[in-house]
Structure formats: structure tokens, C-alpha cells
Amino acid sequence: MLPWYNKNKEQLTGYLFILPNMLGLICLTFIPILFSAFLSFTEWNFLGGFKALKWIGLDNYFAMFEDPWFLKSLRNNFIYVAITVPLIMLFALPIALILNSKVYWKNLIRMMIFMPYVSSAVIVAVVWGLLYRPSEGLINSFLRDLGLVNPPGWIASTTWALPAVIIIGVWGLIGYTMILYLAGLQGIPRDLYEAAEVDGANSMKKLLYITVPMLRPTTFFIMVTLIITTFQVFGTIFMLTQGGPAGSTSMLAYYIYITAFNFHKFGYSSAMSWFLFLMLFIVTFFQWRQQKKWANDF
Amino acid sequence: MKKRLGLVLLSVLVMAMLTTACSGSNGNDSGNATTNKNNNGEVVRLKIWGGTPEENGPKQVVENWNAQNPNIQVEYVRFVNDDAGNTKLDTALYSGKDVDIFIGYTPTLRNKRIDAGVVEPLDAYINGDSFDLDKNFGSDNIEVIDDHIYYIPAQKAIDGILINKTMLDEIGEPLPSADWTWGDLADLSKKLTTGEGANKRYGFMFDYATTTISFEQYMAMSEVGADYYYNADGSSSFDQSYWKEIYALHQRMQNVDGSVYPYGDVVTAKPSLAQEFVNEKAAMIFGSFHIRSVKDLENYPHDFVTAVLPIPTLNKDTKSYNGFGMQDFLSISKNSQNKDAAWEFIKWYSTEGYSPMVDFGRVPSWKDYDVTKIVEQTVGENAHLFDIDSMKAFYSGNYNFSFPKNNTARSELDKLIKEETEQLILNDKSIDDTLASLKERADKLIGERK
Structure with a gap:
């Protein structure tokens, strides 16, 4: 047992080691977060300086639910997440399984699938914009060659814009999810498969009874991060559709940005950010609880 | 215990991810202007924010001015005149950094900036210099906002x-x-x-x-x-x-x-x-x-x-x-440390200094600029590709702005x-x-x- 002062000294050294990082986190993350929490109870145009700040209590939080733009963004956001996340996982797992077995050009294929994740959002938006062009775009030219007379208008159509944005979202995140699945697959002990083979299990059975259950923690992690990431979709919307046409692709993160920087309503915008945070927190909290339950079943 | 720790970590994770996407809005330190003070012959450095691509005139303008005024050296900072670019300018103006003169293009944004108090009123400079606005630009074209003049328009934007x-x-x-x-x-x-x-x-x-x-x-x-x-x-x-x-x-x-x-x-x-x-x-x-x-x-x-x-x-x-008519609103940032030098530049730029911009299709608001010269400069070497009569009529027409x-x-x-x-x-x-x-x-x- 060390004397108390020695123990304290050791603690101090430890704290000093993490201090630089903590300082950055406190100044650039925690203080702004707290400030935005404060702002969410005010009405503030930041161009007016602090003298323009007005305390209005919970009004911002009530105003949200009467704001058609907010409600539309929220609705779009839910649809986006509910479709994008399962689709990504549905595509990423088989790709990871294939790439985990012996295939030719493994590294090249892996890189190609991962590429969209590290590409600049600006370039992605420009390229997809050209592809989606209704009259002479590559996609619609192809569809016309297939015999479709009236191909969709994609991001120039109020019905097709959201699916178009979802396609970009799925395409952009498959690579990242696939890498996580690949890592998860590496972590499954070989002897489980060997034992199953001895018992005469075929590959379908091995997949269903060994691979999928063993990937549960990975799947859970992927789901949580994907929900958080896709809820905050911003780059594609900002660069490609500006929430249009007619608000059909407006999402919360984009509307929060518009409210702050175009309408100069910082208080309202902060309130919406906090609403988004609380919503994600609750969703994630329940997933976490659910995960605990699954872990017990296993 | 472990469960609680996990929850805390999770909330930090969610927060961190959230802030990477939608913050950046709150991190303004209000610093002071960084430009040098004008003390006895020391070179004054001015930063001018404008939306025109540098190669379309501003570069030549800056060269002309710097050659004539060794004591006041100007630098052109280009911002893209869209939402994101204007946000960048707003942030710089509000934090008081690195802006002496800025050129605005959208009246609504300009008025927002005036309301916010980041724009210096020019009345004192105009009166002090007896700079004749009516003779130079026509008094109808100078807007008085809340009894003050906040900008000099350098361009006549005829739609x-x-x-x-x-x-x-x-x-x-x-x-x-x-x-x-x-x-x-x-x-x-x-x-x-x-x-x-x-x-x-x-x-x-x-x-x-x-x-x-x-x-x-x-x-x-x-x-x-x-x-x-x-x-x-x-x-x-x-x-x-x-x-x-x-x-x-x-x-x-x-x-x-x-x-x-x-x-x-x-x-x-x-x-x-x-x-x-x-x-x-x-x-x-x-x-x-x-x-x-x-x-x-x-x-x-x-x-x-x-x-x-x-x-x-x-x-x-x-x-x-x-x-909107008059355009390229030249204003001085309230936080500029070199307002006198900035005014000198504005005076020059809104009159004879504008010439290099005319080469790139901008029309000077300065009345003394000859219409024939505007057309000549605008069409440059390719006069045969323009209908000169319609251009002359266009630039000399009488418009209500x-x-x-x-x-x-x-x-x-x-x-x-x-x-x-x-x-x-x-x-x-x-x-x-x-x-x-x-x-x-x-x-x-x-x-x-x-």
C-alpha cells in the first residue's frame, strides 16, 4: 500500500498527461456545447453581438413543433435513417463475407468499395449531380436505353429526390461498414468452424449459427454508429439538393444550419440541435439496453 | 458501475459525433484586428474582401494601388459570394479579424451587417474630404440608411x-x-x-x-x-x-x-x-x-x-x-484599425481605380467614366463578336433602380x-x-x- 501523498502524486502525473487533450476537448467541445444549451433558451442574432441576446425560456422548443419546415425535415430524416441503415448493413455483410474468403483482387475490390467513404463530399455531390441529371444524365440515358420511356427525375423530382439521396448515402457508407464487418469476422475463432465441420454442418448452417451470432457485438456497434451518422446527413444535402426540391430532402442538420446562418436565428437553431441530440441519445440508450438483454440470452 | 461508465462514454461519443457535424457555429473568440497601426511612416496594410475572382480585375487594381501608394499596401482576399462565403465574411467581420474594407453584393446581407453594427458610417470621411457624391455618382444612387451613409457603390449593375x-x-x-x-x-x-x-x-x-x-x-x-x-x-x-x-x-x-x-x-x-x-x-x-x-x-x-x-x-x-442597381458596396469594417487609409482606398477605387474591373464586364458607377470607353473596355479585342449599338444603348440607358x-x-x-x-x-x-x-x-x- 502506497502512502496517500505518493498515490496522489501518481494521480497528478496521470492527469497532467491527459491535460493537453482535455484542454482541447473542454475549449472546443464542452464549452461550445454548454453555450449552445444556453443559447437554446434565447433569441439571438449573432450579428448583433451579445446585446441582441434575449432570454425566452422554452419558447424555442415549443416553436419547433409548429414549424412546418422543422416537421418536414424531421420526417425526411426518419425516413432517410430507417431506409439507409438497414440497406447499408444488408449490402456490407455479404461483401465482407465474400472478401473474407479466398477471392482474386481482394485488396483492389476492398479499396474500390471503401473509396466513397474517403472521397470529398463536394466531388461526390458534383459527380452524382451529373449522373442524376434528368434529361441527359448517365443514369437516365441508361434507363432510356433499357426501354423506360419516363425515367424518374431523381433530385429534380419531389418524389424521387429522397430515394436519390438515400442511394448516395448507402453508396458512401458501405465501405466503412464492410471494413468493420471484416474486422469482426477476423475475430471469430477458427476452431468453432472446425468443430462444426466435425459435426457435419454445411456452410449455410455455419453462417447462421456461428458467423451471425458471433458478429452480434460488431453489428450492434455498426448500427449505433450508422444511426448517429446518418441522422446528421449534411454534406450531400448541402452540396447537392439544398433540401429541395420543395423541401423533399430537407434534413435536420441542414435545416439547423439554414436557421442559424441564413435566418440568423441562433437560439432556435441551438434548440433544434439539442432536440436532435436528445433524440439520438434516447434511441441509443434503448439500443444499449436491448443489447444487454441479447447478451444475456446468448 | 461498469454499466454507468458505459453510458457516460456513450453519451460522450454521441455528443462528439454530433458536434463535429453541427457545431463550428459557436467557436467565435472576439479577437482584435490584427492589422498594423499607422505610426510615423510605417507601412499600413489593408485587407480587402471581395467576391470577384482575383484574376478578373482585383489583382490589377491591387497592383496599381500598391505601386502608387508605397505607404498603404493592400491585399485582396476573395470570398465566394454565396451563402457559405458570406457566412465566412460575417464571421470574420464579427470577430473583428483581418477585414478592413469589404465589398458587399446583396442588399439584404448588407443591411443585416449594418443592423449588427459591424459597418463604419462614412459620413465623417465624406464631409471631411468634401467628396462630392452627387457629382461622382448621382445623389439618388447613394442610399441613406438611418441617417448615415454606410457604403459607396462602385458598380452600376444593370440587369x-x-x-x-x-x-x-x-x-x-x-x-x-x-x-x-x-x-x-x-x-x-x-x-x-x-x-x-x-x-x-x-x-x-x-x-x-x-x-x-x-x-x-x-x-x-x-x-x-x-x-x-x-x-x-x-x-x-x-x-x-x-x-x-x-x-x-x-x-x-x-x-x-x-x-x-x-x-x-x-x-x-x-x-x-x-x-x-x-x-x-x-x-x-x-x-x-x-x-x-x-x-x-x-x-x-x-x-x-x-x-x-x-x-x-x-x-x-x-x-x-x-x-438593385448600384452594386459592389464598399464599406469599412467597424473593427478596422486603419480606417483613414481604408477611406483613401475607397475614394480611389470607386472613381479612377475601377478601370481594371471594367475590362471584365463591370460597369463603373462613376459618372465621369465615358460610355464609349466602357463599351471599348468591355468588348476588348473582340468587338466583331458584339452588337456595339445595343451595348452602347444598354450602358447609357436611363434606369430606375x-x-x-x-x-x-x-x-x-x-x-x-x-x-x-x-x-x-x-x-x-x-x-x-x-x-x-x-x-x-x-x-x-x-x-x-x-
Whole structure:
């Protein structure tokens, strides 16, 4: 047992080691977060300086639910997440399984699938914009060659814009999810498969009874991060559709940005950010609880 | 215990991810201006923020000034004049950093900055120097806001339409007169539209993708001036008959005649208007400032003749407006440490210093600048590719310009009108329904801001 002062000294050294990082986190993350929490109870145009700040209590939080733009963004956001996340996982797992077995050009294929994740959002938006062009775009030219007379208008159509944005979202995140699945697959002990083979299990059975259950923690992690990431979709919307046409692709993160920087309503915008945070927190909290339950079943 | 720790970590994770996406809004330290103080012969350094690409004039301007004024050295900082670029400028202005002079382009943004108190009033400088505004720019063109003058406009932005004159000759149509109407434009546009599919040529093209002001707004402005959103009593104007005319016209051009470059193609692929014009995909384009591209044969090769006309009016017999008019608002940042030097620069730039900008299609607001010289400088070496008569008439015409006076919820109304217009153009929502919903929603937005 060390004397108390020695123990304290050791603690101090430890704290000093993490201090630089903590300082950055406190100044650039925690203080702004707290400030935005404060702002969410005010009405503030930041161009007016602090003298323009007005305390209005919970009004911002009530105003949200009467704001058609907010409600539309929220609705779009839910649809986006509910479709994008399962689709990504549905595509990423088989790709990871294939790439985990012996295939030719493994590294090249892996890189190609991962590429969209590290590409600049600006370039992605420009390229997809050209592809989606209704009259002479590559996609619609192809569809016309297939015999479709009236191909969709994609991001120039109020019905097709959201699916178009979802396609970009799925395409952009498959690579990242696939890498996580690949890592998860590496972590499954070989002897489980060997034992199953001895018992005469075929590959379908091995997949269903060994691979999928063993990937549960990975799947859970992927789901949580994907929900958080896709809820905050911003780059594609900002660069490609500006929430249009007619608000059909407006999402919360984009509307929060518009409210702050175009309408100069910082208080309202902060309130919406906090609403988004609380919503994600609750969703994630329940997933976490659910995960605990699954872990017990296993 | 472990469970709780996990929860805490999780919330940190969520927060961290959340903040990476939607913060950046709150991290303003209000620092002081970093420019040097003017002490006994020490070189003063000025930073000028402008939206014109450096190679389109500003570089030459800066070189000219720096050569003449060894004690005041200026540096040009370019911001892109869109939402993101203006946000960048706003942030710099508000934090008081690195801006001495800034050039604004959108009146609403300019007024917002004045309201916020980041713009230095120029009255003291003007009076101290007896700088004659009426003689230099015409007193009608200098806006007094709350009893102060906050900016000097360097450019006279005449809104105009570029027309491929060669195509006009091919179909045997004369060049319309300068007092033409939007209806005339629609008729002409229909006549100029030819071909099908990939070979289709459109009569008219408007940049729906990147301009902050929509086609409807321009048409409304030509009829009633810059406060087109509001009735005299402050309520929204969507119950006025001009909106109905405007929507009927746009709907006809876009959905019936198909004579305008399709809305969907413009917003998805964001084609460049000047490019489509020289590629002969569009016979008329909106925006006289595209002259600066059209005259650049290296990047925009073509061999047809271009004529220019001022934007049409809605009704021939009513008073019409050409637009905001005076442009390139030169203002001094309240936080600048070198305001006297900045004023010297503004004085020079808004008069004789503007010359290099004229080479790139900008029209000086300075009255002493000769029209023939403007045309000569504008067309440069390629006079044979321009209809000189129409240009001279365009630059010397008498226009009513209009300053926005009411700006209640204007940014919100801009978003609203775009949304409703898209419903009308893309989903065939009827004009009456569109206007009814515009009126209702606009009144609500105006009410919230009052």
C-alpha cells in the first residue's frame, strides 16, 4: 500500500498527461456545447453581438413543433435513417463475407468499395449531380436505353429526390461498414468452424449459427454508429439538393444550419440541435439496453 | 458501475459525433484586428474582401494601388459570394479579424451587417474630404440608411439579357427594343427553341441553381421594385395580381412551351450559363455580367454575335425597375484599425481605380467614366463578336433602380418562394393554390418576425 501523498502524486502525473487533450476537448467541445444549451433558451442574432441576446425560456422548443419546415425535415430524416441503415448493413455483410474468403483482387475490390467513404463530399455531390441529371444524365440515358420511356427525375423530382439521396448515402457508407464487418469476422475463432465441420454442418448452417451470432457485438456497434451518422446527413444535402426540391430532402442538420446562418436565428437553431441530440441519445440508450438483454440470452 | 461508465462514454461519443457535424457555429473568440497601426511612416496594410475572382480585375487594381501608394499596401482576399462565403465574411467581420474594407453584393446581407453594427458610417470621411457624391455618382444612387451613409457603390449593375444575335438573324427576327416585356421574351424564346433530345436548343436560360434571387423575384422586381414581397401595410403581397401574371408566364415557358432550359437539369447538373450560351444550347441567357465570360474566347470559344438588352418589364405602361442597381458596396469594417487609409482606398477605387474591373464586364458607377470607353473596355479585342449599338444603348440607358426598404423575414420568404415555385413547376400545383399557400405561409412568417 502506497502512502496517500505518493498515490496522489501518481494521480497528478496521470492527469497532467491527459491535460493537453482535455484542454482541447473542454475549449472546443464542452464549452461550445454548454453555450449552445444556453443559447437554446434565447433569441439571438449573432450579428448583433451579445446585446441582441434575449432570454425566452422554452419558447424555442415549443416553436419547433409548429414549424412546418422543422416537421418536414424531421420526417425526411426518419425516413432517410430507417431506409439507409438497414440497406447499408444488408449490402456490407455479404461483401465482407465474400472478401473474407479466398477471392482474386481482394485488396483492389476492398479499396474500390471503401473509396466513397474517403472521397470529398463536394466531388461526390458534383459527380452524382451529373449522373442524376434528368434529361441527359448517365443514369437516365441508361434507363432510356433499357426501354423506360419516363425515367424518374431523381433530385429534380419531389418524389424521387429522397430515394436519390438515400442511394448516395448507402453508396458512401458501405465501405466503412464492410471494413468493420471484416474486422469482426477476423475475430471469430477458427476452431468453432472446425468443430462444426466435425459435426457435419454445411456452410449455410455455419453462417447462421456461428458467423451471425458471433458478429452480434460488431453489428450492434455498426448500427449505433450508422444511426448517429446518418441522422446528421449534411454534406450531400448541402452540396447537392439544398433540401429541395420543395423541401423533399430537407434534413435536420441542414435545416439547423439554414436557421442559424441564413435566418440568423441562433437560439432556435441551438434548440433544434439539442432536440436532435436528445433524440439520438434516447434511441441509443434503448439500443444499449436491448443489447444487454441479447447478451444475456446468448 | 461498469454499466454507468458505459453510458457516460456513450453519451460522450454521441455528443462528439454530433458536434463535429453541427457545431463550428459557436467557436467565435472576439479577437482584435490584427492589422498594423499607422505610426510615423510605417507601412499600413489593408485587407480587402471581395467576391470577384482575383484574376478578373482585383489583382490589377491591387497592383496599381500598391505601386502608387508605397505607404498603404493592400491585399485582396476573395470570398465566394454565396451563402457559405458570406457566412465566412460575417464571421470574420464579427470577430473583428483581418477585414478592413469589404465589398458587399446583396442588399439584404448588407443591411443585416449594418443592423449588427459591424459597418463604419462614412459620413465623417465624406464631409471631411468634401467628396462630392452627387457629382461622382448621382445623389439618388447613394442610399441613406438611418441617417448615415454606410457604403459607396462602385458598380452600376444593370440587369440584362444576353442574346445570340446571329440566331435571331437566322430566324429573321429583329432585336427587340429596350422597353420589351417578359411576354415578348417568352414569345421570342419559343421561336428560338429548336431540336429535340440531346440536340435541343432552348430559347432562354435562367440560373435556378446558384442565384439567390429567383426568376419570379426578378420579374416582380421589374414591376414593383425591390420590396416586391410586401404590401403597403406590411403584409405579404402574394394577393397582388402581378404574382399571378409572373407564375402564368413562367409556367407557360417552362411547362407548356418548353422554351426555357429545364428546371430539373439546371438544379441537378448546375450547368454554367455562359458555357451553354457559347455552346449554342441557349439562345438568350439571364445576366449581363456573363459578358465577361462571353468576351473570353480562350475559355468560351464561339463565332456568333452577342447583343445585350436590359431586362424586360411586366407591363409596358407602368413604371419599371431595373434591379438593385448600384452594386459592389464598399464599406469599412467597424473593427478596422486603419480606417483613414481604408477611406483613401475607397475614394480611389470607386472613381479612377475601377478601370481594371471594367475590362471584365463591370460597369463603373462613376459618372465621369465615358460610355464609349466602357463599351471599348468591355468588348476588348473582340468587338466583331458584339452588337456595339445595343451595348452602347444598354450602358447609357436611363434606369430606375430600387433599394429594398422592408426586409422582414426576407431570407425565410426566399426559401418559401423557392419551395412553392418548385411545387408549381415540378408537380403542376395550380397557380391559385400556390398563391393561396404562399400568401398564408408568408403572412405567418412575417408575423413571427414582427
